[in-house]
Amino acid sequence: MANIDVEGLLKKLSVSEKVDLLGGYDFWHTKGIAKYAIPSLRFSDGPNGVRGTKFFNGKPTAIFPCGTALGATFNLPLLRETGEKMGEEAKLKSVHVILGPTINMHRSPLGGRGFESISEDPVLAGLAAAALVNGIQNTGVQATIKHFVCNDQEHRRNAMYAIVTQRALREIYLLPFQLVFRDSKPGALMTAYNGVNGSYCSENTDLYKILRKEWDFDGLVMSDWYGTYSTTAATNAGLDLEMPGPARFRGEVLKFNVGNDKVPRYVVNERSRSVLKFVKKCASSGIPENGPETTGDTPETSELLRRLGIEGTVLLKNDNNLLPLKKDKKTVVLGPNAKIAVIHGGGSAVMEPYYNVTPFAGISAKLTTPPEFTVGSYAHMLLPHLGPQCTTPDGKTGMLMRVYNDPPGVRDRECVDKIVVIKTEALLVDYVNPRLKSALWYADFEGTFVADEDAKYDFGVVVVGSAKLFVDGVLVVDNATTQRQGDSFFGAATVEEQGSIQIKKGQSYQIKVEYASAPTSKLPDNNSSFSSSAFRFGGTKEIDPEGEIQKAVALAKDAEQVIICAGLNADWEQEGLDRDTMDLPGLMDKMIAAVAAANPNTVVVNQSGTPVGMPWIDAVPAVVQAWYGGNETGNIIADVLFGDANPSGKLSVSFPVRLSDNPAFLNFRAEGGRTLYGEDIYIGYRFYEMAHRPVLFPFGHGLSYTTFTFSDLKLTENKASDGGLVPRVTLTVEVTVTNTGSVEGSQVVQVYFAPPALKPQPVATVETVVVVRAQKELKGFSKVKLAPGESKTVKVDIERKYAVSYWDEVRGKWCADDGVYDVIVSDSSVISDDKSLMTQYNNAQTFWWKGL
Numbered sequence: 001m002a003n004i005d006v007e008g009l010l011k012k013l014s015v016s017e018k019v020d021l022l023g024g025y026d027f028w029h030t031k032g033i034a035k036y037a038i039p040s041l042r043f044s045d046g047p048n049g050v051r052g053t054k055f056f057n058g059k060p061t062a063i064f065p066c067g068t069a070l071g072a073t074f075n076l077p078l079l080r081e082t083g084e085k086m087g088e089e090a091k092l093k094s095v096h097v098i099l100g101p102t103i104n105m106h107r108s109p110l111g112g113r114g115f116e117s118i119s120e121d122p123v124l125a126g127l128a129a130a131a132l133v134n135g136i137q138n139t140g141v142q143a144t145i146k147h148f149v150c151n152d153q154e155h156r157r158n159a160m161y162a163i164v165t166q167r168a169l170r171e172i173y174l175l176p177f178q179l180v181f182r183d184s185k186p187g188a189l190m191t192a193y194n195g196v197n198g199s200y201c202s203e204n205t206d207l208y209k210i211l212r213k214e215w216d217f218d219g220l221v222m223s224d225w226y227g228t229y230s231t232t233a234a235t236n237a238g239l240d241l242e243m244p245g246p247a248r249f250r251g252e253v254l255k256f257n258v259g260n261d262k263v264p265r266y267v268v269n270e271r272s273r274s275v276l277k278f279v280k281k282c283a284s285s286g287i288p289e290n291g292p293e294t295t296g297d298t299p300e301t302s303e304l305l306r307r308l309g310i311e312g313t314v315l316l317k318n319d320n321n322l323l324p325l326k327k328d329k330k331t332v333v334l335g336p337n338a339k340i341a342v343i344h345g346g347g348s349a350v351m352e353p354y355y356n357v358t359p360f361a362g363i364s365a366k367l368t369t370p371p372e373f374t375v376g377s378y379a380h381m382l383l384p385h386l387g388p389q390c391t392t393p394d395g396k397t398g399m400l401m402r403v404y405n406d407p408p409g410v411r412d413r414e415c416v417d418k419i420v421v422i423k424t425e426a427l428l429v430d431y432v433n434p435r436l437k438s439a440l441w442y443a444d445f446e447g448t449f450v451a452d453e454d455a456k457y458d459f460g461v462v463v464v465g466s467a468k469l470f471v472d473g474v475l476v477v478d479n480a481t482t483q484r485q486g487d488s489f490f491g492a493a494t495v496e497e498q499g500s501i502q503i504k505k506g507q508s509y510q511i512k513v514e515y516a517s518a519p520t521s522k523l524p525d526n527n528s529s530f531s532s533s534a535f536r537f538g539g540t541k542e543i544d545p546e547g548e549i550q551k552a553v554a555l556a557k558d559a560e561q562v563i564i565c566a567g568l569n570a571d572w573e574q575e576g577l578d579r580d581t582m583d584l585p586g587l588m589d590k591m592i593a594a595v596a597a598a599n600p601n602t603v604v605v606n607q608s609g610t611p612v613g614m615p616w617i618d619a620v621p622a623v624v625q626a627w628y629g630g631n632e633t634g635n636i637i638a639d640v641l642f643g644d645a646n647p648s649g650k651l652s653v654s655f656p657v658r659l660s661d662n663p664a665f666l667n668f669r670a671e672g673g674r675t676l677y678g679e680d681i682y683i684g685y686r687f688y689e690m691a692h693r694p695v696l697f698p699f700g701h702g703l704s705y706t707t708f709t710f711s712d713l714k715l716t717e718n719k720a721s722d723g724g725l726v727p728r729v730t731l732t733v734e735v736t737v738t739n740t741g742s743v744e745g746s747q748v749v750q751v752y753f754a755p756p757a758l759k760p761q762p763v764a765t766v767e768t769v770v771v772v773r774a775q776k777e778l779k780g781f782s783k784v785k786l787a788p789g790e791s792k793t794v795k796v797d798i799e800r801k802y803a804v805s806y807w808d809e810v811r812g813k814w815c816a817d818d819g820v821y822d823v824i825v826s827d828s829s830v831i832s833d834d835k836s837l838m839t840q841y842n843n844a845q846t847f848w849w850k851g852l
Contacts, residue, residue, distance in 0.1 A: 104117045333364075717731055
């Protein structure tokens with residue numbers, strides 16, 4: 001791509017051409033202007049990998065562990081390396097801009113996109129995201145930090161305002177963005193769907209002032225997809241680019257408003273200058289315009305994904321050193337997540353992997369004799385995909401999709417496309433076929449299913465559009481004649497309509513789905529942004545829930561060790577939908593409790609991106625939090641279970657005992673167009689500690705197969721003038737970490753600052769404002785790997801003003817209050833005599849500051 005002379009182009013471009021730059025061309029691309037050699041840029045999700053330009057039938061890619069798993073590594077050099085690999089993956093797809101990382105806060109365990117975000121703690125989220133950004137942009141690809149700000153729930157996300165105090169906004173929700181801008185230079189920022197304190201984020205002048213004036217951000221500001229709600233307000237406030245295209249609020253509408261001086265021409269210049277500067281950055285990467293999309297499944301990529309997943313896996317509990325398990329013992333594997341590769345959450349995170357490894361496959365490869373299996377309990381909300389259970393007419397795994405312009409019954413209708421579909425779920429927003437004559441088209445899906453046992457078999461169909469499912473020519477599911485509104489596909493689809501047949505072992509069944517695109521939908525127009533055609537076809541055998549538990553118990557009694565692969569999946573954790581409960585689905589809790597009672601050597605592997613309830617926790621000796629681990633999920637879990645790797649993850653979110661213990665319990669949904677952030681600054685461990693509320697597992701918790709000690713804690717102050725009114729001071733915390741066990745392992749040094757005791761109420765002449773502060777807050781961390789018996793000195797550098805400040809709402813500035821602060825080094829947010837050390841820091845004089 002050519003070098004861009006930004007100022008020269010601004011003099012040449014007409015107002016109309018400048019406006020054209022401010023809206024997307026299509027779902028993934030910006031507009032180029034060929035006569036001025038301004039190229040089109042390609043964007044791509046996002047949260048845990050780089051999809052390319054296709055939700056449907058796209059090129060396979062590397063799927064990374066989810067956001068909370070990345071946070072759980074507490075390893076900034078590793079996250080930078082991860083960002084570099086993400087950048088390399090983007091180049092394979094000719095992608096200039098990655099739409100990530102995501103750094104919204106975990107207010108509640110129920111957040112549908114919580115798995116995408118890094119942590120409940122703003123410092124961990126900000127520092128981790130900065131490392132990812134630095135890695136991504138080291139490759140020339142640009143990163144997009146998102147969602148700015150308070151997109152912390154999915155319920156009514158584009159029709160609600162977050163009502164939040166200025167102090168909580170600054171100390172919790174804006175702070176991770178502030179740290180990213182301090183420690184990296186992300187090329188772009190994405191605004192959130194929601195509003196904050198009465199103004200939508202894409203047009204919120206207060207937020208733009210912080211971003212542009214206080215933090216001096218000079219990158220591109222883009223909307224979330226369909227997150228622009230105005231022409232004049234958003235443009236004047238500071239939104240550079242409306243996505244996706246074609247633009248709804250830019251284009252001819254904006255040109256008209258410029259002509260009427262509702263949007264001044266200098267503002268259009270500012271917006272287009274920002275776009276052109278961003279295009280210039282992207283041009284320097286060498287990534288071609290509208291380039292090819294390829295793959296890069298290499299051993300090096302697999303090694304990084306496996307190592308990354310292991311470093312984020314958290315050993316929650318390991319009574320009597322049950323783990324690691326033995327490879328030569330009789331083993332039973334149970335649970336709904338055992339034979340399904342749960343590698344990511346739903347929504348923007350959905351991608352086609354290079355490959356995937358199920359936990360059952362990973363575990364089986366470690367054992368000297370094959371394990372026995374039964375599911376024990378189902379976990380799905382929607383029936384599992386039909387594709388992997390079927391074969392096409394030529395014997396391939398999946399269903400054959402044939403696309404037509406004409407409906408079934410039209411004689412000699414022409415097939416315009418043939419695709420083998422393995423994952424029978426797709427959002428077709430970016431499916432384009434030049435042979436289709438209109439938005440109304442039809443597709444037949446066909447596959448052969450062979451029953452492996454006698455059973456009653458359920459089939460399910462979810463659509464944006466309409467569909468009928470036939471088995472051996474008999475109509476089993478009708479999701480066309482009448483339709484009911486559901487939650488799937490960002491709230492645009494039907495509920496899952498189901499039907500059943502009896503199947504016999506060894507018999508083949510011909511499955512056919514007749515599908516018609518979105519214009520045939522009978523649902524009322526709900527004005528969903530993503531109301532393109534979509535489908536999901538599923539099926540599974542029916543089980544007797546109680547009988548299946550008894551089957552699992554019987555197998556467990558006869559085993560030497562039991563592994564239960566439990567948790568959630570992309571049905572439960574997905575964009576556009578929050579959970580209703582922390583409970584595991586179905587009778588999973590009951591099954592786990594019954595199996596643990598039958599066999600004391602039971603380990604539970606939980607896969608979820610956010611906390612779940614564990615009412616059986618006292619009965620189970622070992623629990624592993626495996627998150628959503630990406631392509632290498634099964635290998636990661638097996639490596640940890642059998643001791644081929646030592647887990648070193650630390651919880652990036654607190655696990656409460658009950659949902660009602662969570663500080664946002666009464667305020668986690670939109671009511672009357674707003675969500676009240678009533679917990680203020682007290683989210684996560686800040687609340688649990690302040691309220692003396694017991695937790696299931698605390699923030700920062702994570703065990704190891706070895707043991708560690710801390711010693712020789714000291715703190716030094718290093719001053720370096722930066723030319724400002726307040727000297728830049730770095731506090732260096734040093735501690736010796738020793739591996740006192742018998743195997744190699746990694747430990748995280750977590751540094752917390754506790755504020756001085758609350759001062760007496762000041763007299764009127766005193767300027768400082770007395771505020772109640774959290775008992776302590778994470779301010780820095782570092783991870784170290786140690787051989788048995790090895791010791792190393794670990795240093796954590798923390799900028800003083802970030803270590804001791806709170807937001808003073810009276811002055812509208814950060815206040816670094818004077819006083820003596822406790823500085824605590826610990827292996828979790830829980831402070832104990834045997835695992836924590838403490839020193840003190842005296843901030844001699846109060847000062848105020850703004851900016852970075």
